[in-house]
Amino acid sequence: MIDADLVVIGAGPVGAALAMLLARSGRRVTLLDRATFPRDKACGEGLLPSGVRVLRDLGLDLAQLGFPALRGVRYRSAGGRSAAAPFRNGCGRGVRRVTLDAVLAERAAATPGVHFHPGCPLVAIARDRRGIEVRTGLGSLWARALVGADGLRSTTARLLGRARPPRGPARYGVVGHLACDRMPPEVVVTLLGEVEVYTAPTGRDELLVALLGSRKALFPDGGVLDRFRAVVERAHPELAGAPLRSRLRGAGPFRVRARPVAGEGVFLAGDAAGFTDPLTGDGIAAGLAQAEVLAGLLAPERLDLADPRQLARAALRYRSWWGRQWRRRRLLAGLALRLGRSTALAHRALDGLARRPESLTALLEVDDGGRALTSLGPRDWAALVGL
Numbered sequence: 001m002i003d004a005d006l007v008v009i010g011a012g013p014v015g016a017a018l019a020m021l022l023a024r025s026g027r028r029v030t031l032l033d034r035a036t037f038p039r040d041k042a043c044g045e046g047l048l049p050s051g052v053r054v055l056r057d058l059g060l061d062l063a064q065l066g067f068p069a070l071r072g073v074r075y076r077s078a079g080g081r082s083a084a085a086p087f088r089n090g091c092g093r094g095v096r097r098v099t100l101d102a103v104l105a106e107r108a109a110a111t112p113g114v115h116f117h118p119g120c121p122l123v124a125i126a127r128d129r130r131g132i133e134v135r136t137g138l139g140s141l142w143a144r145a146l147v148g149a150d151g152l153r154s155t156t157a158r159l160l161g162r163a164r165p166p167r168g169p170a171r172y173g174v175v176g177h178l179a180c181d182r183m184p185p186e187v188v189v190t191l192l193g194e195v196e197v198y199t200a201p202t203g204r205d206e207l208l209v210a211l212l213g214s215r216k217a218l219f220p221d222g223g224v225l226d227r228f229r230a231v232v233e234r235a236h237p238e239l240a241g242a243p244l245r246s247r248l249r250g251a252g253p254f255r256v257r258a259r260p261v262a263g264e265g266v267f268l269a270g271d272a273a274g275f276t277d278p279l280t281g282d283g284i285a286a287g288l289a290q291a292e293v294l295a296g297l298l299a300p301e302r303l304d305l306a307d308p309r310q311l312a313r314a315a316l317r318y319r320s321w322w323g324r325q326w327r328r329r330r331l332l333a334g335l336a337l338r339l340g341r342s343t344a345l346a347h348r349a350l351d352g353l354a355r356r357p358e359s360l361t362a363l364l365e366v367d368d369g370g371r372a373l374t375s376l377g378p379r380d381w382a383a384l385v386g387l
């Protein structure tokens, strides 16, 4: 017996948004998550403008929910150089994940057509001609198709043999929230060489601070908290001694991807499909864009889920769209990492972009999926190399 048209594994922002979009198109969706909400998640908590737009279309007014506006991004170096630019297409939002994810899971659960099961882990997947059997900690159910939106270490990808090990130098993150009453409405990224410090306001008097770097740089022999304090103080002397509002959370290693991201009735979205490096702060917005594309491909008027050939065609289209998005994200993350690692290159880029902030705005638009990397002109590239 088929219990649902589609099962979505993981009710993070990507899975919850996708379940709502699919149900609105007329699909019967079962959404499950191993966690119960509210649950927290290590994240830089800066949502780019395109992600704000997707959530607004789903009926979520992030301003009304109290998430502070982010007007743009400022990059700084330890040597005092700085370049800043506004977002051109609306503002982003500082989204405290413990709150945002709980609101989204609640909205998904209240959406007609969505059956939400929290505290319900995926443990196995089986398949036959009738469809896909999803075995969970609370029993089994059958569906025509499955979407794995179960995050960085996706069980779906692992169970199907699609998970690939991390590539490149292993990078990690440590995040915490500090009390702070003077916060500019922007994301601030400070390049310290071996560590990057990312801040974003996430409440009226609260600042998210994320440190990104190698294991050695973030988890030295001494305590993680002492290291966190020391690095934050180096990047932001004004935050020395600021009370810690949350426990520190770690994440990593980054840069994983699954292959293939779609096929045989199973689609991967969000971090489950691939995770570059959070330095560019585009993870949630990119995942929400994937949810929109998938919901379009899997809508009843586009596809008969009982027809394997139609499902295969939808998988092909998603793979090709996802591949283009991934290449753009990977290139931009690679560029940001290269600048972060070389003080000389970072200084040249900061000087060039400070002189030509419109090039930084253009780069932010590329990061947010609003334009292609190839649309950047010679003057933008010249600014990036400090000319």
Ligand SMILES: Cc1cc2nc3c(=O)[nH]c(=O)nc-3n(C[C@H](O)[C@H](O)[C@H](O)COP(=O)(O)OP(=O)(O)OC[C@H]3O[C@@H](n4cnc5c(N)ncnc54)[C@H](O)[C@@H]3O)c2cc1C
Pocket (backbone or CB within 6 Å): 009, 010, 011, 012, 013, 014, 015, 032, 033, 034, 035, 041, 042, 043, 044, 045, 046, 047, 048, 120, 121, 122, 123, 149, 150, 151, 152, 154, 155, 156, 172, 173, 174, 175, 210, 251, 252, 269, 270, 271, 272, 278, 281, 282, 283, 284, 285, 287
């Ligand atoms: C240090 C750091 C900083 C970041 N900074 C930013 C930033 O500033 N801006 C930004 O946009 N992004 C940022 N990101 C990336 C962002 O956190 C992710 O891209 C985003 O959370 C992806 O959402 P998701 O829904 O795919 O996965 P998740 O939010 O991870 O949700 C996955 C869900 O799946 C559930 N799940 C897992 N396994 C199972 C299972 N077996 N069965 C059932 N459910 C399961 C989990 O409980 C979870 O609720 C950052 C990430 C890190 C680590």
